Amino acid sequence: MKAVNSMVNNKGDDDYFNRLLSYFRSQFMEKIIQMVPIRKSVLFLKTENNTYIMKGYHSNSRLRLQEAFTRTLYNEGFKKTYKFLAPTVREQLFFEGTYFGCIEYIPPNRTSFSFHTEKNRQEGLELLEKFHETTSSFEARYRTLLPKGDMLGKWSERFNIFSSNLPFVKYFFNEPFISEMLSWAEWSLAGMKKDHFFFKNEPFVILHGDVAHHNFLRDRNGTLLLIDFDLISIGPASYDYLQYANRILPYLEWSYDKLHQYEPIKNYLHEKAFLYALAYPADIFREWNRIIREKSYTDHLKLKQVMDLTISQFYTRKKFIDRLKVLVD
CATH class of the missing domain: 3.90.1200.10 (Aminoglycoside phosphotransferase (APH), C-terminal lobe)
Known part of the structure; x- marks a missing residue:
């Protein structure tokens, strides 16, 4: 089994991410093999079968609004963005005051976008x-x-x-x-x-x-x-x-x-x-x-x-x- 990666900056972050990882393991039906924080409340999560971006919101209504808006965008013809996904989990993901949504992971280009060109x-x-x-x-x-x-x-x-x-x-x-x-x-x-x-x-x-x-x-x-x-x-x-x-x-x-x-x-x-x-x-x-x-x-x-x-x-x-x-x- 691959080791789970967690990039942390200090002990407080370490404790939080360990608790969060434990929570995700208890909720996902897929085995989690890697979790990497990107920034506050945004994480890269890899399971045996899928790769996700997990994003946290302060309220369930905010999460549902984001899900609805991206779905509307897609249905109205704007497909150059991400989709929210519905992973197989035991219940809605809610951890220490944060609701987590699951976004498809889009592998980036080797050259990142900037305004230089x-x-x-x-x-x-x-x-x-x-x-x-x-x-x-x-x-x-x-x-x-x-x-x-x-x-x-x-x-x-x-x-x-x-x-x-x-x-x-x-x-x-x-x-x-x-x-x-x-x-x-x-x-x-x-x-x-x-x-x-x-x-x-x-x-x-x-x-x-x-x-x-x-x-x-x-x-x-x-x-x-x-x-x-x-x-x-x-x-x-x-x-x-x-x-x-x-x-x-x-x-x-x-x-x-x-x-x-x-x-x-x-x-x-x-x-x-x-x-x-x-x-x-x-x-x-x-x-x-x-x-x-x-x-x-x-x-x-x-x-x-x-x-x-x-x-x-x-x-x-x-x-x-x-x-x-x-x-x-």
Whole structure:
């Protein structure tokens, strides 16, 4: 019999995963031969006959919603994602306050997806557009089940948290960077508030909500898939495209002109509300709020990554935002 692998970071993790492994062994009708944690509440699980991704949810309703949504996606024609499976278990999987769903394991390509290449950036955007086209046909069925996207509210809250974190942030970098970033955010939020009707009048879809590179998966055959729908909500497609633009702009050297290469982002570049939103430093605020919340600034690698994000492209980003201000004004 093969030994069960469990990758752990400390004794607390070790104890939890040993208990979880024991629980899964008691519930699965198949013999478990390998279990490897991927991240919090997500595990790779291999049995004698199958391979799964086990994903934990805080409520049974959240798990059932994810199962229903991925099934609807598939039935409506969007098949470039994963399916939830029904393994042979004795009862619903519930362990120490967490409900576990079982997702098919998709062997990844040897080359992981990233936004470094033009091919990947274009292909990821095309897949996201197809996702929106599909969800537009059934978003009405999910209006009572999903929250309504509120980018202005979300970014206003993120700005307030970052502002309250300034005493910590100032230990790591100072003027003129801080004042400039705060001014970008204030200008952006004020403009979005002034032109908010654009977002309200745009047709609604189901938004993915987290179009980071790790939520695009290229399978062994080279097919690109969209995964992880934990942050889905109802709203205008432009919300996802704004986030996508923010993710790829560092690889475009913050070039406004290069953004015109990307459909459908190009279609929004004449809209003032969209241009205002492009100026918001969502990535910088997100990462500083996270590193302070998790107190991970003592991790030199993580701190370096956030500092690079903040400082290394500061002047190219500033030039980009100055261009947006000219276009809007």
